[in-house]
Each structure stands twice: as C-alpha cells, then as structure tokens.
Amino acid sequence: MTSSRSIPSRRAVLGMAAALVPLAGCAKEKAPEAAPPSGSPSPTPLSASPGSDRHQRLSALERKYGARLGVYALATGTGATVTHRADERFAFCSTFKGMAAAAVLHRRPLSHMDTVVTYTEADLMKHSPVTGKHVATGMTLRQLCDAAVRFSDGTAGNLLLREIGGPGALTAFVRGLGDTVTRMDRIEPAITEATPGDPRDTSSPRAFGTDYQKVVLGNVLAADRRAFLRDLLERNATSAQRIRAAVPRGWTVANKTGTGDYGTLNDIAVVWPAKSASPLLISIMSSKSTKDAAYDQALIAEAAKYVLDTLG
Secondary structure: OEEOOOOOOHHHHHHHHHOOOOOOOOOOOOOOOOOOOOOOOOOOOOOOOOOOOOOHHHHHHHHHHOOEEEEEEEEOOOOOEEEEOOOOOEEOHHHHHHHHHHHHHHHOOHHHHHOEEOOOHHHOOOOOOOHHHOOOOOEEHHHHHHHHHHHOOHHHHHHHHHHHOOHHHHHHHHHHOOOOOOEOOOOOOHHHHOOOOOOOOEEOHHHHHHHHHHHHHOOOOOHHHHHHHHHHHHOOOOOOOOHHHHOOOOOEEEEEEEEEOOOEEEEEEEEEOOOOOOOEEEEEEEEOOOOOOOOOHHHHHHHHHHHHHHHO
16 A cells, blocks of 8 residues: 655645544644543643742752753653652653654554555655655655664654644644643644744643653553554663663663753653663753754753652
8 A cells, every 4th residue: 555645734744633533633822632542541730830840959950951841751660750740741842753653553464564555755854864765665654663763764754644634633642641731733844943932842841741642651651652662762772861871781671752942951761770661751841032042952861860860
C-alpha cells in the first residue's frame, strides 16, 4: 500500500481529527476529555503546582543560564516527585515525534509498519537527514518512525502526522490518554517558532512527561508495539548532552529531545537504574526570552543531575 497525499491543510486536519476512533477530542485547548484508550492507565490529574513547589538549585540554574526551566520527575517505585514550573506551558518542538510514533502504533498492527509512504522534494524540511535520501523510493512507516524518533527528522515527523490525520489528531490522541493540557496546532517548521506566550504547539513538563510514561510503561500500546517504540527511544541519537549526560554508566535511557527558537531545549526520558526495576520519569523543558538566544544543553544535563540526586 502506498500513500502519496499532500500534507493536509489545518481545516482538513481538524476535520480528520474528529473522526479518530477510539480517541476523541480536538485541537482546542478546552476540548472535553475523551475516554482513555482501552488498557491505558488511569488519567493523572494535571492540576497547577503550588507556589512553594520551587527548588533552590533549579532556580539557580535558571539564573545561571538566563532561562525558564520546567521539570517534572517521578520515581515510579516510590511515587516521589520533583516539580518546578511543572504545569507551565512550554513549546514541545520535536518531542512530539515520539508521541506521533505512538499514535501511529496505537491505530495499526505492527505489520502495517511495512506500508510504504511516498513524498516529494516539496515535503522536505530543512532537517531531513534520513528522508532526504529516499525521495525517489519513499520510506516505510517503520523507517519513518526510526527517522523521526532517533534522528528527529523533520520530514519524517510531518509524514507521521499525515498518517494519523494531522496535528489535531495528535491532540485527540493525548486527550485519550487523559491529557487536557497538550495541544498541537501546526507542523514542522512552524512548531519550532516557540514564541513565548503563544499557546500553540505547547504542553507542560507534567502533562507531556505523563503521556510518555503511559505509552512507554503503560498498556496504551500492545506489547509488541510498545517494545518497538521503546527500542527507538533507547537508541535516540540526539541526546548525548542532555539527560543522558547526567545518567550513570550502565543505566538505560529511552528519550526524545526537542529544540526550537528562543533557546528552547527539551528532553523527556524514562530512565531505568542499573540495579532497580522501577524506572524514573524525567521531563525537562526550557526556554529563553529572545528568539536567537544561545542553546545551553548543559542546563538540561544539570537539571537532570539534580533530579537524580534528589530522587536517589
């Protein structure tokens, strides 16, 4: 089976999102919450963090790097958390790609991942290290998931969105996970604008981190599809200087990064300590106040180190 459709307009996308079954919802921020997909964990409340939920060390990192920093971390074995601006909105940028792959896997059996998707030169984004080499032949959905998750290929991310019905369909997918915060409105490259105060294409560290927790550790995906996604996240090739830089040798990390304007740097990870069966969820998002601000990946690494020290 071959797909050669153009990436849909926003109007078409919103129409398609309404038809997504069994997940329901729409791209509007106040859309009603849909029922969770069959077998998914119970929705986690997404209430605002209390004002006292600030950590001196994380506040110091904000001053050091001139950034706004959001952290939500959970020790799944004990329930202990670290939260810092955990419910504030941040542009998620390319972290959506892991969730887009999960949405594709949720809708179809693993055998469908061998379906070939065709595209043209006009579809190529600036960052297309994998898809740029295969315009003549197209790529399978399996290959597109690999390119989007492991290499953050922008064209691959857009093609996964096209497969599920567009940005609104991804919003519908996370609504089905119990996430009433995350919203996706546009595709690459617009999602990397990350303009402060713009609610489009944003989430919070708690909301998006909890989504990743559910698709990687929960029963949202069938076991074979969940294993496929986890393998891609574990072999991520874009995160050596972020959360992975803080994790001790011998630990396992499954994560997805995101980068955009205004110094936006994100990393969402599930981390398995070497001598513990209980993983940690670490969701870190950050931004700065000027569009061309420098990227300081050490901010993410230092925040992750603090989380690991705190949660033990």
